Amino acid sequence: MSGAARYPFSAVVGMDDLKLALLINAVSPGVGGVLVRGEKGTAKSTIVRALAALLPPVRVVAGCRFSCDPADPDPACPDGPHRPDGAAAATRPARLVELPVGASEDRVTGSLDIERALTEGVKAFEPGLLAAAHRGVLYVDEVNLLHDHLVDLLLDAAAMGRCHIEREGVSVQHAARFLLVGTMNPEEGELRPQLLDRFGLTVEVAATRDPDERAEVVRRRLHFEADPEGFAARWAEAEAELAERIAAARRRLPGVRLGEAALRQITAVCAAFEVDGLRADLVTARAAIALAAWHGRDAVTTEDVRQAARLALPHRRRRDPFDAPGLDRDRLDQVLGEHTDPEPPGGPGGPGGGRPAEESTGRPPASPEGSPAAPAAAPSPGDAPAAEGKPADPAPTGALYRPRLFTVPGVGTGAPGRRSKARTPHGRVSGARPGRRDLHLMATLRAAAPHQHARGRTGPGLVIAPEDLRAALRDGREGNLVLFVVDASGSMAARRRMGAVKGAVLSLLLDAYQRRDKVGLITFRGRGAELALPPTSSVEAGARRLERLPTGGRTPLAAGLLRAAEVLRVERLRDPARRPLLVIVTDGRATTGPDPAQAAALLRGVAAVVVDCESGPVRLGLARRLAALLEARAVRLEELAADGLARIVRDARRDAA
Template identity: 80%
Template sequence: MPPSGPSAGARYPFSAVVGMADLKLALLVNAVSPDVGGVLVRGEKGTAKSTIVRALAALLPPLRAVAGCRFACDPAAPDPGCPDGPHPAGAPAAERPASLVELPVGASEDRLTGSLDIERALTEGVRAFEPGLLAAAHRGVLYVDEVNLLHDHLVDLLLDAAAMGESYVEREGVSVRHAARFLLVGTMNPEEGELRPQLLDRFGLTVEVAATRDPAERAEVVRRRLRFEADPAAFAPAWAGAEADLAARIAAARALLPSVELTDAALRQITAVCAAFEVDGLRADLVTARAAIALAAWNGRAEVNDDDVRTAARLALPHRRRRDPFDAPGLDRERLDEILDEHGGPGPDDDPDPDPGPPGGGPGGDAGTPPPSGDAGTPPPSGGDGPADGRGQSGDGEPVPADAPATPRLFTVPGLGAGAPGRRSKARSPHGRVSGARPGARGVHLAATLRAAAPHQRARGRSGPGLLVTSADLRESVRDGREGNLVLFAVDASGSMAARQRMRAVKGAVLSLLLDAYQRRDKVGLITFRGAAADLALPPTSSVEAGARRLERLPTGGRTPLSAGLLRAAEVLRVERLRDPSRRPLLVLVTDGRATHGPDPAAAAGLLAGVATVVVDCESGPVRLGLAGALGARMGAEVVRLDELGAASLAGIVRGSRKHGSRKVA
């Protein structure tokens, strides 16, 4: 009976993936020239991102390394600082397959960079280094699935290694440096949040992937996958020939790569394109040049041509054009062709014999991946201005555009939390600054453990150089760091709030805090109430793009169901507390305090007791009833007027409202 699923270690063949031409090409270009800098794969879930990346390793040529070296030193040029070295000239060498190392999102710092071998230190009294994933990935592929969810402390280490080609470990009395040059490949779903700009720029190429809408192609995807899952051993031989052809073509392109010429004309085209698209710095020029050279080698040419420049720019520039997280990656292809024409490049259809690429819908063409739409510099569409009637809408329910977002000051949730790593509120964190030690065995604090064990050595009869350590001696580090929070907005979008300048200011402040949340790794949610009900317009998310889109489409008008808004906020916070009990919330209630529909909001306000809250009073006019202020006092919240709602002012007020803390997390 055939197995019900793939056996352990079975990999889907690279050439069996249907379509995905741009993604295949980007990966193969990096296989030819790892100096291009890796690939970031952005796309919706279920589009074979991980499958095709894992399949790449089987195509890479094997590498020769010094026998027994844990750091894969090249025998022709061994690393003089290798911890397993120094390796003498002519050291024995062995051939090993190219490595594909996967970095889990929840990995520890020690797992990534390596650490002191605690067992040998305690039992033998020697300092020995245990290599991490960066060492294992040297001269191979380092793959990070869901790279946008990677903790900041790991991102910092990756940035350092990618920039220098080396990994430095300085901790626990260990000082180690070793080479760490690898092909970095990351996959991500943009709906779950964006990458930090520094890490985004480290990826040489980026590709947007989406599932095909062609029923015949979708059917072929399902057909192949079912065959693979039914019997992987029988499926692989059918693609062995195509896989061997790709591997041979990669090897041939690598051999040709050093002799490929980047002409002055091609270089002028590259620099003109990068300048015209206003990318930051010069890394884009270098990456585009390297990618164009690799493309020429892939296509068996000894000189870079206009087609190579066009394709390289299409893959290397979209993610470098983003000016803020609200911009979607993309490149205006018509503009690209105009620039190439202006500097001597032919149009995309002028090549009489374009390279068809490998068989089976492989790389070399554009089929299988829809082109990025629009220009990355174009902001998300707004809901339109409508007539200036003083009510903020051209008709009930029509959206009001937002003011431009500002840069807010840092604000924090009071107290000491233990939530997800971030950059906002104080917290106990496994990745922060060491502030002490306590009994435990996670993240061993070596010095404290040795101090605890030292007084008992004579009583335990120690006779050798090592220490006799028991479980009672183990101490773990206590670290103080920062956490990310949940900032939940509850916004009154009713007719009483629909004055145009008010809603523009409210939306602008929310956009400002969305940007701030992106930078500080927070979650942000948005509840709106109008008419007869409250809606969760934006479920708690780290995706600023999703937040901006929902906010721009937010309609206004109708009655004011204030009680429904408070009840919905309490319910959202209750559910989020179950999902992520350690992430502390901050509620920002934007209202004029009027309730023209539903019950008195006093009872609903009581359900939010203990939640750190800021009430933004939007009441205006010469006569003010102070309803929002009274509601804020009932909730124990800080109250701020709308004219003080500038993002910086709001941030400062929230930071200062320490006495109105949410529930503490020990």
């Protein structure tokens, strides 16, 4: 397949919501980009890459590596200063720059050559991906897997429209305004809320279930793979028409009127759905104006506001990663109806208008579901454990809380996160070692200083040899693999206790999400153990499994421990640098299977916490014995909250008084 031919945007079957969101941003980049959420194999990357060919060409200062606009050049451009007369202007196609998930910071922001700065006294700067994406599209595939330090860079650039590079006292900055497009599979984890909010629009995509439509998708793809240039040529006319329509909408955009009634609709909708801040109002307004321009209208209509709200608000309604994205369309129509303005001439059925949103935008987003973390009704006192072999209905989930922080001892080298101590590319400088990346200036100077006389130094510059270069050692935090092993047997099945256990595990899951951990879930009951959730970054998936967790039957504790040992063995092969933290939630009873002591021996040396769920006036201390076998920390269920110990002490003092 030729690398020059891209699959045409017009040839993509279906995906109407996604196409519309991308076209809105093509008309008005100020909308703020698109986040595309969906299962694997749904052409997310294909359609995003096809967008660049439709964007109008960009006029730049000839020879400027930072794509300065000849009419308004950046006064701080490292390649400047440029004269704003357009005499040395050039035109080039709009760029789509891809940011790899594993990119280094220098690759993203650019790099300063410290070695040349020390030896030659010159400021040599090599632009990065943010400079290349200026006035174009920055595309991040699997954006939810992006490391935290790169997320921070994107947040800064998106907020300020500039990229700042600081290296050992040398500072460079340049403009970095781009259309940010990200794709992700929610099963692999969610985005940080700060980055999620920076995406103007969001779209949920899924493969069609219509056999005829699926057949057309396969047919076109096979034709494209067999003859990319010929396939692109057959769609060239449709692509040209679409590109011209985008250009015409851009020209029309400044003249589109956002009336007072339409503005009131936007603010009423945002207030009704209780979104945080005012960014949602601004994004919805910009998207509605872009939609009016796209449809050839000179004023925003109710239908423009409806479509804009459907794309701009769903991801801003989520309060935590357990909430399902979506928008209640009946509620949206109700609010719009309460603030309806009359349609202007040439409305949805007029020039440039199209079918109603229900017909033209494809599959509606899923209605929001209740959060699994929502408190349920209190159980009745007569609830009892299920009989052997007959699992009880899932117990309601207890309230969430902030849990205590559990860490893995020692210093790791895993992926950046917020749990255990680690050597990371970012963090507090604690030392230096030989190396060329992330240069430690003072350590390099100290290494070179004793050799200046021997090297014949005569001028003001230092004579630096390759062996003098020192890289910084940084102390930071890493994300871990947090593997939950949850007892779901009859001894745990009292609804009050299991509800509290679910609340505890969900609280720990949320904590793992915030600390950028991978999580896995093993449950054991009856005759064996089940890997309910293979290790993943998606706490939302873990919450769903836990919410449906059946209880009852015997307690095969050893089977749960053996399954945990096997999962950890496989994960060590897949990701040796990611250290595990084992969290066992049990009352310590074992009523079937081999001796848990033998299984515990396989887990000795793994950082572990045993959450003791034993209750009642007489306690056997079985969970604490298990913790001793594992050389693990034991924590009572009621002590798991961050303020649990303080509360226990306060209660004891009150009782003593």
